[in-house]
Amino acid sequence: MNRPDWEIVTGWIRENARVLDLGCGDGALLRHLIAKRGVRGVGMEVDDERVARGVAADLNIVQADLDDGIRTWFGANSFDYVVVSQTIQAIRHPERLLGEMLDVASEGIVTFPNMGYWRNRWQLGVQGMMPTTKALPNPWYNTPNIHLCTLRDFESLCEGLGIEILDRAVVDQNRQSSPLLRAMPNWFGEHAIYRIRKRVP
């Protein structure tokens, strides 16, 4: 089953582009991009089980921990796009990774669960508990997500890092966009999808 962010990510990627997928899991998105866009892709993943599945799916998968950085693996501008789908919130130094991403690729596509989504605010603000939703299914004590953020948080980090936002899409779990969502994305967007690049000075 496609994840809510895939369709938009796919729409932003040119035919036959070179794509690096960080935290690629078993490579499902890469396979989707190869099928829909004919991309040449490399995936990076740390988990054994997922790497094995990616290799078995005939994909190019490099086993490595993103927390160790990616700059040692790839030369500058090795890719047209670097995709970080539902992974940035699990990275120890997201700000460092964002910088490195835009060294190795001309554009970055980042998707993450929006902590500012109203259900999350409700659970934390009114119920006084760490949110658990479809997008954030793990309990606080057992979650890979260590750096959750809202749309505004992410945008302000990009601003600080000299990163330009080329596109932004917000969707709910059903991949729907609605007038309400467009009017108040940080309240009603469950997933955020950004297309970014280094700001040209």
Place this chain on the structure above:
Amino acid sequence: MSESAQANNPTHQPGSVGLVEPQTARIDTPLLLDCGRRIEHYELVYETYGELNERADNAVLICHALSGDHHAAGRHRPEDRKPGWWDTAIGPGKPIDTDRFFVVCVNNLGGCKGSTGPLSENPETGRPYGPDFPVLTVRDWVNSQHALMRQLGISRWAAVTGGSLGGMQVMQWAISYPEAVAHAVVIAAAPKLSAQNIAFNEVARQAIITDPDFHDGRYAEQGVIPRRGLMLARMLGHITYLSDDAMRAKFGRELRSGKVQYGFDVEFQVESYLRYQGTSFVDRFDANTYLLMTKALDYFDPAAEADDDLATALAPATARFLVVSFTSDWRFSPARSREIVRALLATGKSVSYAEVEAHQGHDAFLMPIPYYHKVLRGYFDNIARDLTEETGAKEADA
């Protein structure tokens, strides 16, 4: 092997290739070696498992490591205690599945298991070559294996695979004969030895060369073998193939007799193990071959001819690559495999890399570690599927 022989074979069990018999290929095309010398004729001993298909495109070459040989899987005799050195990975239903692939493993030139080497007769003198056997490189081996490949009627390997020194041969194959390698599987290898690696090899060689029974390599003519030197070389090698953890797990500081003896006899189990490994090696391996093989390891450095740029050296390769390393391997550490992967990525090659958590050290590449075998199996399944699809497409065309 015929089916009836397989059925009658008491050691035949699921997953085993059963009883196997080495074969010998005589090659009459002269081989010009990197050292400048020529070998006019030579023999290579090899084993095969599985069947070559009609299109002759399902052949997999297995390259052996330092002290390995052509006996990679199955048993020579039903009573053999141990199967071939990579029996964990090769056989029906195993990661390198002999129901789908025709697997070939060759004893390298210069070896002591039947291929032309220091024990063979030197046609110029009528005596064994001994120390006069030419010094070989990984490229020489690949060239000789290429000659065998043609003799077997194979124009392209579905995969060339090997660990350690075998992995270096795989890299050289991909560089020297890009059109002949569809997939290159490089396991627990390095793009070249480190100074520390060369140092270990040199200590091993000195142990052999300084043995009083070495006689400048002409020990065979004296009716002796440099037992002590060869044994020391092997003991040293073994220490570097295992990890600290693996040794601790296997032996700890366990004493043979339960209490310390305050002497220099074997007291600790690990001493006993090393002496056993060393002694048994002397009975099955030739000292001159050991010198040759370690030298070939030392010399391997494909980047040297490409301004020390490994990516440039690997640029001619068209194969798809799988690179595998093991976390506790300190002889050929994951960092060395990552160098290979980075070089391949830099020139846009197709490559997958798995870093296997393992405590066994360098020897891990011979073990049936579940994750390792899962990756290997997945990779070879893809190769097999591509072959089937190509065959299917051909049949559809016809």
